[in-house]
Amino acid sequence: MTVTRFAPSPTGYLHLGHACAALTAWTRARDAGGRFLLRIENIDATRCRPEYEASILDDMTWLGLDWDGPVRRQQDHLPDYQVVLDKLRGQGLLYPCFCTRADIAREVAVSTQAPHGPDGPVYPGTCAGLSLAEAEDRVAAGQAHAWRLRTGAAHARFGKLDYQEEGLGRVICRPEAFGDVVLARKDCPGSYHLCVCHDDAVQGVTLVTRGEELRLATDIHRLIQALMDWPVPDYAHHALLTDAQGAKLSKRDGALSLRALRAEGIGPAEAFRRAGIEAAFSRPA
Numbered sequence: 001m002t003v004t005r006f007a008p009s010p011t012g013y014l015h016l017g018h019a020c021a022a023l024t025a026w027t028r029a030r031d032a033g034g035r036f037l038l039r040i041e042n043i044d045a046t047r048c049r050p051e052y053e054a055s056i057l058d059d060m061t062w063l064g065l066d067w068d069g070p071v072r073r074q075q076d077h078l079p080d081y082q083v084v085l086d087k088l089r090g091q092g093l094l095y096p097c098f099c100t101r102a103d104i105a106r107e108v109a110v111s112t113q114a115p116h117g118p119d120g121p122v123y124p125g126t127c128a129g130l131s132l133a134e135a136e137d138r139v140a141a142g143q144a145h146a147w148r149l150r151t152g153a154a155h156a157r158f159g160k161l162d163y164q165e166e167g168l169g170r171v172i173c174r175p176e177a178f179g180d181v182v183l184a185r186k187d188c189p190g191s192y193h194l195c196v197c198h199d200d201a202v203q204g205v206t207l208v209t210r211g212e213e214l215r216l217a218t219d220i221h222r223l224i225q226a227l228m229d230w231p232v233p234d235y236a237h238h239a240l241l242t243d244a245q246g247a248k249l250s251k252r253d254g255a256l257s258l259r260a261l262r263a264e265g266i267g268p269a270e271a272f273r274r275a276g277i278e279a280a281f282s283r284p285a
């Protein structure tokens with residue numbers, strides 16, 4: 001059975017790009033007689049707000065995009081992410097990282113070769129070489145730390161890793177481009193990468209539809225799936241909506257939020273038309 005999901009982070013109001021992404025996932029599930037899930041990715045307590053979450057549910061209802069089963073909220077599942085983290089630590093592939101953003105920026109600035117990855121400068125590896133004893137002492141002393149994956153060593157445990165991308169076929173993964181990614185934030189036993197893979201696995205998602213900007217992250221996700229022996233969904237990354245100037249729509253771009261359109265008296269059909277997907281909109285009942 002086809003299971004898709006829409007997984008917004010409540011860090012702002014939904015805009016036309018989200019409407020497009022949600023409709024894509026909804027349509028794929030409904031056309032296949034499958035299930036469409038709604039997941040609130042709210043592990044970032046500093047940026048997520050309850051009012052944005054409430055407005056996501058409200059906007060989805062207004063758009064006529066109904067979801068199956070209860071809404072999953074990542075904050076309600078922190079102990080599950082802790083279990084995953086412990087399993088990965090047990091594989092000897094994680095290390096605690098005590099660096100602040102400023103430490104990393106400083107290190108990158110003085111480094112003669114600081115490779116850029118899909119998420120910005122690759123972590124320079126400052127904490128990768130700490131001795132086990134020192135790392136354990138600092139953790140025991142309560143120093144704030146994230147957990148990073150030794151990406152190269154993890155990938156080396158497997159042969160070629162790939163996944164199925166709709167329209168492209170098998171895509172070979174090169175997770176090393178990200179460097180040692182964070183799998184658990186300082187304030188949470190997970191990171192986006194860990195939580196999204198866990199949730200897609202436990203929720204039985206078979207087809208991940210999401211924006212093109214996350215395509216490369218799939219290489220990391222495929223590696224996490226291999227490490228955890230989780231099933232591998234198919235992927236369909238879609239182009240992002242842009243504004244008239246060709247710039248990516250952002251949550252900060254309030255004028256294009258669904259709320260703002262509603263306040264102008266615009267209906268969901270017109271919102272979808274503006275998102276360039278008029279043809280798809282006869283579907284919601």
Ligand code: GLU
Nearest residue numbers: 007008009041196210214
């Ligand atoms: N929560 C992510 C976002 O809002 C999307 C996650 C995903 O679709 O994999 O950008």
